[in-house]
Amino acid sequence: MSTTDHNAHSEHSEYIDSDTGKMGMWLFLFTELFLFGGLFIVYAVMRSKYGEDFHHAALELNAFIGATNTVVLLVSSMTVAMSLTAIQKKQKNLAIGLIFFTILLAGVFLVNKYFEYGHKFALNLYPGSDVMRNLPHGEIMFFGLYFLMTGLHLFHVVVGGILLTIIMLKIKSGRINEEHFLLHENGALYWHLVDLIWIFLFPLLYLIT
Amino acid sequence: MNNQTPTAPLNYLNHKTGLWSWLSSTDHKRIGLLYFYCIVTFFLSAAVLGLLMKIEKVAPGETIMTAQTYNAMFTLHGIIMIFIVVIPGLAAVFGNIMLPIMIGAKDVAFPKLNLFSFYLFLGGACIALYSQFAHGHSPDTGWTFYVPYSAEASSNVVIALTAAFTLGFASILTGLNFIVTIHTMRAPGMTWFRMPLFPWSLYATAWIQLLATPVVGITLLMVIAERTLHVGFFDPKLGGDPVLYQHLFWIYSHPAVYVMILPAMGVVTEIFPTFSQKPVFGYVPIVFSSLAIALVGYFVWGHHMFTSGMSYESRWFFSLLTFLVAIPSAIKVFNWLSTMYGGSVDLQPPLLYAISFIFLFTIGGFTGLTLGSVATDIQVHNTDFVVAHFHYIIFGGMGFGFFAGIHYWFPKIYGRMYNIRWANIGWGILFTGFNLTYFPMFIMGIQGMPRRYFDYDPKFQLGQTISTIGAVILFTGLITMISNLIYHSKKGAIAPANPWHGVTLEWQIPSPPPHENFDEVPVITRGPYVFDNPHTK
Numbered sequence: 018m019s020t021t022d023h024n025a026h027s028e029h030s031e032y033i034d035s036d037t038g039k040m041g042m043w044l045f046l047f048t049e050l051f052l053f054g055g056l057f058i059v060y061a062v063m064r065s066k067y068g069e070d071f072h073h074a075a076l077e078l079n080a081f082i083g084a085t086n087t088v089v090l091l092v093s094s095m096t097v098a099m100s101l102t103a104i105q106k107k108q109k110n111l112a113i114g115l116i117f118f119t120i121l122l123a124g125v126f127l128v129n130k131y132f133e134y135g136h137k138f139a140l141n142l143y144p145g146s147d148v149m150r151n152l153p154h155g156e157i158m159f160f161g162l163y164f165l166m167t168g169l170h171l172f173h174v175v176v177g178g179i180l181l182t183i184i185m186l187k188i189k190s191g192r193i194n195e196e197h198f199l200l201h202e203n204g205a206l207y208w209h210l211v212d213l214i215w216i217f218l219f220p221l222l223y224l225i226t
Numbered sequence: 227m228n229n230q231t232p233t234a235p236l237n238y239l240n241h242k243t244g245l246w247s248w249l250s251s252t253d254h255k256r257i258g259l260l261y262f263y264c265i266v267t268f269f270l271s272a273a274v275l276g277l278l279m280k281i282e283k284v285a286p287g288e289t290i291m292t293a294q295t296y297n298a299m300f301t302l303h304g305i306i307m308i309f310i311v312v313i314p315g316l317a318a319v320f321g322n323i324m325l326p327i328m329i330g331a332k333d334v335a336f337p338k339l340n341l342f343s344f345y346l347f348l349g350g351a352c353i354a355l356y357s358q359f360a361h362g363h364s365p366d367t368g369w370t371f372y373v374p375y376s377a378e379a380s381s382n383v384v385i386a387l388t389a390a391f392t393l394g395f396a397s398i399l400t401g402l403n404f405i406v407t408i409h410t411m412r413a414p415g416m417t418w419f420r421m422p423l424f425p426w427s428l429y430a431t432a433w434i435q436l437l438a439t440p441v442v443g444i445t446l447l448m449v450i451a452e453r454t455l456h457v458g459f460f461d462p463k464l465g466g467d468p469v470l471y472q473h474l475f476w477i478y479s480h481p482a483v484y485v486m487i488l489p490a491m492g493v494v495t496e497i498f499p500t501f502s503q504k505p506v507f508g509y510v511p512i513v514f515s516s517l518a519i520a521l522v523g524y525f526v527w528g529h530h531m532f533t534s535g536m537s538y539e540s541r542w543f544f545s546l547l548t549f550l551v552a553i554p555s556a557i558k559v560f561n562w563l564s565t566m567y568g569g570s571v572d573l574q575p576p577l578l579y580a581i582s583f584i585f586l587f588t589i590g591g592f593t594g595l596t597l598g599s600v601a602t603d604i605q606v607h608n609t610d611f612v613v614a615h616f617h618y619i620i621f622g623g624m625g626f627g628f629f630a631g632i633h634y635w636f637p638k639i640y641g642r643m644y645n646i647r648w649a650n651i652g653w654g655i656l657f658t659g660f661n662l663t664y665f666p667m668f669i670m671g672i673q674g675m676p677r678r679y680f681d682y683d684p685k686f687q688l689g690q691t692i693s694t695i696g697a698v699i700l701f702t703g704l705i706t707m708i709s710n711l712i713y714h715s716k717k718g719a720i721a722p723a724n725p726w727h728g729v730t731l732e733w734q735i736p737s738p739p740p741h742e743n744f745d746e747v748p749v750i751t752r753g754p755y756v757f758d759n760p761h762t763k
Contacts, residue, residue, distance in 0.1 A: 041336060044402045047436065066467070145455055
């Protein structure tokens, strides 16, 4: 008897209640903000200590690639939101198409980053390199922060891309549908966070010189 | 399961059997027990390390270990005790087992995530052990990982940092789970102010876990980056700032002290009304003092750094805030004592532990104020006084709170009763040993005995020897207590559903609880501590 009870319980818990699930996601996003918050504190302290060096180092970054990536992420945030609306309106194929486009944009972001990092490595500007060691202290800090902040963000882009791929497959198989779209909603929330953090990183690293 | 007998109804312990049914269970009670067994194992091994350190100090000079071994031992003792035992301890064990039952829910909000956090915890604990045995030196930085030493030491610091990071992540997910559980899973009729006080303390704790742990997470990542990529945020040679590390570290690690102590306060808050058969005195002030401790606790981290180089203004500011935290703690002590006043006090083992919790916590709290005021802190900073203070808070507070909790909920968890007489004897040995071990350290600290030294000036011989004898007694007490519990978890007399005449929800269901806690969802019509009909259960 208890076995059937247990099965009933498992079936019940296959779909978590939507409000509960969303609340969990929001709390998780807060922790992500605090994680990056620690880096922002270090940025603020170092910037006030080495304003001049930060100015010089920031000129090394390519604001064009940065701006392109900002646009790419903003558009991808829009398409993931549109995909959620589509699934709620029972337009399954449109939802799949939009989420596929979002993943594509995540790929564009990664390609841009590859060229950007590649250029820095070509100039021997990476933590621990000989060129880097001989720079003024503030510039070492700036590039250290640049690599750690964008690197951690990049990790989130990759995780977000994987999450979106899982969502796309689940929409295809019908496990995400117009009644149960919690995972889709949470995935979109996560993707917005990736976007949001970039919106802070872009001006801090590329624009303020 | 056709062979069930009326005397052994199905419950969460026996509804499924086999090791795998435990390792893959998403039942909050089973996960709580898994945490319990892991934490007790780690606690005992770290306690042995503590005992060995005390034996080293029985006489001046090198007795049983070298200075380097001693450094590795206090580091491992600290990492295990802080990150594996004390921070997760009460919330992961009793929080998991009791929280859903006390709020009338079938499980936590995210049962699978709960199991996942357990495995993260276990993974982190294994990485911490691996740091000891991996190729190279065991870490010798102390559990605080202060830079620049942690950035330069040749020992396995990166592995230990990874362990702390993983354990922190497990802690975040548990906190997240509890917050959502308390918000969305309370039984019908259980308004916020009808919720028992242990869940309230877990709620305050969970917010700290959620909002403070990520900061230490990123800080530890930065130290890892410092060691592997030479970025130099904290290394003065590359223009970094070591004091910045201390700020970031204590922004988490001071609130973490409240992650340790708040659930212990919650446990004893359940025990006092039950063993006085009297409603808790001042329910609402206790709730708000928990929240106030959690809130103010965020802003006092600087008191760890009075001697590290801070402006005069920030020192008095942090000192003032530190004194403010004492107020809600004192409110709680006042409420516990008033709860007992005029009640029909039944001096059972859980109450003994709870009362000694007040005694030890008060000593720890007052000496905390000594450390929180700038002038006296500079005198006793980095001495044995600090070590004695935090052992009074963490072991005397959280530890005794944990022991109180296990003696209180043991019959509920196992459906059997331990031997009361042996529990009392164990408590007596433990309490005596505790004070003998740590009280002399206050005196030696004031006299100038530095912490983390494996050797000492012969003038401290008397105090050190008393402390070592105390440690042996303390360890004997632990063994007495634990063997009583282990033996009677299988062989003890069958316990009734409500042996202590408690009135909160966990006492209204059978012992051990059924797999899904409640046969029908309870409907709550009044506050948690109404003793209008005692001794009927």
